[in-house]
Amino acid sequence: MALAPLIAYAHVRKSFDNGHDAERVTAVDDVSLDIAAGEFLAIVGASGSGKSTLLRLANRLLAPDSGRVLVEGEDVREVDPVRLRRRMGYVFQSGGLFPHMRVADNIAVTPRLLGWPAAEVAARVDELLEVVRLDRSLHRDRLPHELSGGQQQRVGVARALAARPRIMLMDEPFGALDPLTRDNLGEEYRALHRRLALTTVMVTHDMTAALLLADRIAVMRAGRVVAQGQPAELSNNNEPYVAQLLSTPRRQAERLNALLAGASAG
Numbered sequence: 001m002a003l004a005p006l007i008a009y010a011h012v013r014k015s016f017d018n019g020h021d022a023e024r025v026t027a028v029d030d031v032s033l034d035i036a037a038g039e040f041l042a043i044v045g046a047s048g049s050g051k052s053t054l055l056r057l058a059n060r061l062l063a064p065d066s067g068r069v070l071v072e073g074e075d076v077r078e079v080d081p082v083r084l085r086r087r088m089g090y091v092f093q094s095g096g097l098f099p100h101m102r103v104a105d106n107i108a109v110t111p112r113l114l115g116w117p118a119a120e121v122a123a124r125v126d127e128l129l130e131v132v133r134l135d136r137s138l139h140r141d142r143l144p145h146e147l148s149g150g151q152q153q154r155v156g157v158a159r160a161l162a163a164r165p166r167i168m169l170m171d172e173p174f175g176a177l178d179p180l181t182r183d184n185l186g187e188e189y190r191a192l193h194r195r196l197a198l199t200t201v202m203v204t205h206d207m208t209a210a211l212l213l214a215d216r217i218a219v220m221r222a223g224r225v226v227a228q229g230q231p232a233e234l235s236n237n238n239e240p241y242v243a244q245l246l247s248t249p250r251r252q253a254e255r256l257n258a259l260l261a262g263a264s265a266g
């Protein structure tokens with residue numbers, strides 16, 4: 001028998017006031033999606049397609065208008081939100097670090113909220129700096145603005161991992177970085193996901209990153225999941241929008257192959 005999903009969305013709908021008339025914006029429209037324990041799922045789609053809203057429904061930063069979101073079998077509406085968020089690390093777009101707090105204090109936020117003894121917090125901070133490959137003596141006491149964008153995102157990942165969650169929710173975690181740093185951090189995070197046996201849901205508009213990192217991809221368009229599957233399966237999907245999203249990475253791969261073949265021939 002298949003294992004119960006770790007996160008399950010069932011017919012979830014979420015709309016917002018549009019701010020000026022009675023019309024509402026439907027951000028998530030009847031989404032049903034299961035995420036298995038240990039899986040790395042990428043949610044891909046254009047800006048405004050509802051990706052971040054879908055993610056925030058999992059840790060109860062938002063509540064659905066209808067439908068249910070289950071985490072480890074429990075309806076998130078019935079779980080204490082603080083207890084729920086402790087089980088789920090959350091990495092924001094462009095860091096989201098507290099600007100006035102040093103790196104160590106940013107990482108220590110959740111353990112301190114949970115009342116861990118000071119020595120345990122300090123040991124955990126050091127351990128996490130190592131996990132995300134930041135140099136303890138160089139970076140521990142810096143303020144976020146004294147770090148590069150990539151280093152800030154490493155701190156964001158460390159902070160999300162601090163209380164040893166099983167689930168990581170990541171909202172465009174590496175989107176604002178240069179392509180090389182983005183690629184390196186993505187690969188490193190993928191290795192961490194495996195080593196720590198995490199379940200990861202990563203929102204991105206970068207189809208190439210999703211194809212390279214994720215076990216499975218869910219494609220969103222106008223609030224709906226229009227396709228889902230393993231990267232190789234998506235290429236057989238008949239949805240024109242999926243073909244359109246895949247066309248750029250495909251073209252780039254072909255051009256690179258041609259260039260590299262030319263270089264090795266010459």
Ligand SMILES: Nc1ncnc2c1ncn2[C@@H]1O[C@H](COP(=O)(O)OP(=O)(O)OP(=O)(O)O)[C@@H](O)[C@H]1O
Nearest residue numbers: 016017025027046047048049050051052053054205
């Ligand atoms: N708090 C809110 N109040 C009103 N409308 C909102 C709110 N949050 C999201 N929306 C609207 O819901 C829709 C989906 O937004 P969402 O942020 O989930 O999309 P997204 O796919 O994550 O976009 P992006 O890639 O730009 O972050 C958009 O039309 C957005 O304007």
